[in-house]
Each structure stands twice: as C-alpha cells, then as structure tokens.
Amino acid sequence: MFAYITRRLLATIPLLIIALYLVHVGISLTTDPRSGFYLCLPRCQDGFDQITEVYNLDVNVWMRPFIWFGDVLSGDLGTSSSIGEPVSEIIVDRGWNTALIAVPAFIISAVVALLLSVYSARHQYSKGDYLLTGLAFFGLAFPSFVLALLIQNIFGVQLENWFGVKPFNTGRKTNENFIELLRDIALPVMSLSILFISADSRFGRASMLETLNQDYIRTARAKGLPEKRVVWKHALRNALIPLVTLWALNFSALLGGSIVTESIFSWPGLGPAFVRGLNDADIYLILGIVLFTGLITVFFNLVADIMYGVLDPRIRLD
C-alpha cells in the first residue's frame, strides 16, 4: 500500500509541477507588474527596482518558475499584490471559509444523490423515476451562475423574510453564532448541492441499475434474502465503486473554491480571491491557488483509488 501511494505521488506530482510551470510562464509572458512604473521612471527607480526584485523580473521568463519552486519548497508562497497579505495566509483563511460551504454541500449532495439513485434504480420507468430523471436533466442544464442568481433572487430577495433581509449580498460571515452561520451558508450550500445532486443522481442511477441486473443479485433474491438487505448490502457496495471517483472529484472541486457560486453570494472563499488575483494579474496569488487546488485534486484522487480497494477487495493496488 505504501509503495502504491509513493508510486502514485511520483507519477502525479511531476504533472502538477509541469502544469504550474506552464501557468507561471503563461502569466509572466502576458502581464507586466511594472506596467505602472514606466511613465515615472527616473523618479521612481527605487519602486521599480523593488518590484523587479520581488518578481525576479531580471531573470529569464523560462527560468523564473524555478525560483518560485525554490521559494515554495522553503515554505514561502510570496505576497499577494492585490490583497496585500502573504499568499499562505490568504489560502488558509479563504480555504477555511470555502470549506464551511464545501463540506455541508458535499455531504448533502452525496447523501441525497445516493438515496435518489437507489430509488430511481429500484423503480425504473415508474412515475417517480421519470420525475427524478427529468429534474436531473433540468438541473444539469443549469449553469451554476444562473442557478445561484435564481436562488439568490427567490430566497434572498423575493422571500426576504425567510432568511432575513438580504443577508447574502453583503459578504458578511459571522462565525460567532452557529444559527447565524447556518443562515449565512444556507443559500450557497443550496445552489451547490442542487448542481451536484443532478449530476450524481443520474450517474448513481446508471451504476445501481447495472448492479441490480447482475446475476449475483438474482441469486441473493432467489435464496430469500429480504429486499432491503439485497439492495443496501449486496448491491450498494458494488454500485458505489464508480460513484466514489465522482465524489472524490466533486469534493476536490468544491474545496478548491467554487468561483461562480462564491462570487455571486459574496462569500469570502478561495473562488473570489482567485478572480481578483486574475483581474489584477497577481501572479503569486494565482499560482498559490492553482498549487492548492492541484494538491487537493491529487490527494482526493488517491483517496478514491484507495477506497476502491476497501469497497472491492478484488481490486489490488500494487
């Protein structure tokens, strides 16, 4: 197992490094942090040199990423120019805020999608199945920003008494009171969950249907096992295997910060920080967030592969 994890990391970490290298070069080639200085040049030579120093602009574009890699290895992600704080602090703060809506959204969407897909598969082509499939199709067709704007408008504005007066446009985040916090995260969590439930439940239905049509399920029924046990014990375990990959990808996507949903609800998570970094050509912030989301993706893919082995002992990892 340990050998497997090492080998996987050895295979994926270089890919992440290449991706970061390309992002670094791409941004360096297209932006210039000194652009504001050229006009006043003789007078502001000190500031000019300082910026050159901070971004290593005297080094060749193709070599610059290596300096950044060296800094990262020594634990320094640089300082964000747009927010004015060290990137590592921003990632910890914003990452925590993102997790506050990512974890509930993930748990809700995983549980609901699982229940819906089991129902749909057991009652294939029933009215309920058609209704759920139709709703899932509808949900899948919604871009996240349309859904988030709709939810914000319906629950935050039209029904403003439900959640207080427009709490979600103001970008406030109250950690003091648990009930307040629940109210603040309700709408972002709702819009994220709906998106993931529609995608997961269609996938889960297909996986569950395939499992329920297997011979060993017929055997289990033939030997007189109660239906509950057949579905939840025999079928579910195998149907879960493809779903686990999807969940791993979903969770890493959520933890990396949902750019659109967080921006619309003014949630101070990683997503809006990234958009800000992008608009201000804040290279260290962008690279820090890409590094963070990349590491999360690598980690959860690994977790998914290990979960395969737990769910199906026939899958050997080494």
Added chain:
Amino acid sequence: MAKSTFDQENLDPEYFDSERYEHHVPVFSAGEVEGLTEAPQTFGWLAWKRFRHHRMAIIGAIGLVVILLLFIAGPMLSPWEFDERNIADRLQGPSSDHWFGTDEIGRDLFVRTAQGGLYSLRIGFIAAILATAVGTLLGALAAYFAKGTDIFISQVINMVLIVPALIVLSIFSKYSGGNATSLAIVLSLLLWTRIARVVRGVVLSIKEQEYILAARAAGASHMRIIFRHVLPNVVGPVVVEVTLLLGTVIVLESTLSFLGLGVQPPNASLGTLVADAKGNIDNDPIRVLTPGFFIVMIVLCVNFLGDGMRDALDPRSKNERG
C-alpha cells in the same frame, strides 16, 4: 480447396472495409437466407429506428431547430439592430415593440439575445469540433501504437485532468483576447481529454480484432488502418460524446463570459447578457431570466439529443423503451 480460401478477394484491403466486419451485422438480402421472414437490418437503420422511438431525443432535436430558427430569423423580423442605442427607451420591460425589453443604453434585448445566442452556439460548435478532432486522433494514436506514444498521451491527459478546468480556462482565456476562435481553442484544449479517453478505450479493443490483423497482413499501412478500419468504428461513441460535449462547452463559455473572462464587448454571448443584467436583478429579474432560459433550453435539448444518440448508437443498448 485451400487455394480458394486465400484467393485474391480475401487479401484485398478494400474487402475488409465492408460494413459486415465493423458491427457484426451480417448483410444478407432476404432472399439469400432460407426461412428468414423479416428483412435483416443494417446498423444505421436499426440506430435510426431506436432514435426515432426515443421521444426525448426527438423533442431535443425539434427544440434545437426551433431555437436556431428563432435566433436566425428573429433579428430579421425585428426592426432593431444589434448595437443600436436608443437612450429614450432604456430599461423597458417586454413590449410589442421590444419583445424582451431594452438594456441600460436602450439596445433591443431580443436582437441581442438572438445574436448572443448564435455567438454562444458558434463558439460551442467550433470548440466541440476541435476537441473532437484532437481527442479522437490522439486517443486512437495512443491506443494503436501503445508503448511510448500511449504513455506520453496518457500523461498529458492526466495533467489536464489534475488542474481544475475552470481555473486554467480563466487564466488562458483572460490573456487570449476573447474573440470566438481563440476562446473556442482555449476551451477545446481542456475538453479533448474526455473524448481521447473514450476513443482510446474503444480502439484498444478494436485493434485486437482479426480484421485489423488481416488488413495488416494484406499490406495496409498504419495510417490507412487507422483511418479506414479503426476510426469508422469509433463514430458511434464519438457522436454521443460530441453532443454531450456541446452542452458542456456552452455552459463553460457562458460561465467564463459571466465572470468577464470570456466574450468581450462589443460582442455578446448569453453569458455576458446575464452578467450585464445581474446588477439590476432585484428590480428587473426578467432581464436575467431570458438569456438564462435560453442557455438552459439549449443545453437541455442538446443533452436530450445526446442521450437519444447514446441509446441509438450504442450496440449494447436494447430497445428498452419500446
């Protein structure tokens, strides 16, 4: 007798092109086989029959045609121009004059929605076609040549999958200019991986089949085998993926444009129309709802169509819905 099994016809590479080897559907005419009461059907005919009975797919196809007609013919019927400003009529609701109302500087929103919708669809089509071409070719090459080629292409695919799509997309589209072609190229750079994986899987099983070996023995070159004997077999799965991909591209493009990272003014897409209107959503939700409605409808129709194609073109699928 041994001579007749190795006659010229069997060695001719053209011989192996025939439909019968590709989908294992024998093509006999009814008269040839005794006792056969029903004329046997080709793969294409069976697929069309399955597709025709797929009610959702037909609804999706009709829906797409209706939306396209509306987008193309609508602006011709309307007296307004795409960029025509009319400050006196700013921020109006829907009326018989301005069917979808007007925006902050009095431009007619129906014409803008139609043109923006066409722009979104254009980016979607270009990106889907590019991604399909790249994905199919690289997937087929990886599976066919295996070894180093396969390792290299698979690693590139893994790299694209490791970095979150929207983040990379926004970095590259932010600095790519924002016209339809460059945006489509950026989108397709990230979306070819899915098709490449599907094609790679299919080709891995096809290349072990005897007719490939036979074509090789008959002296066909690798390129000829790939283009004439291997790729025609992946048409089914690829058509399904392309359709579903089109939905993904349209959603991604509108998301990028909504964030201000995609289509740039003076051009408009459905995403930028939503972004333009969102500041005023509390008083005037209709302006957000109309372009949003068209995005949802286009993607819905495309997905229905893709689902129907999957049922029709996947040889494993039985005609379950009757």
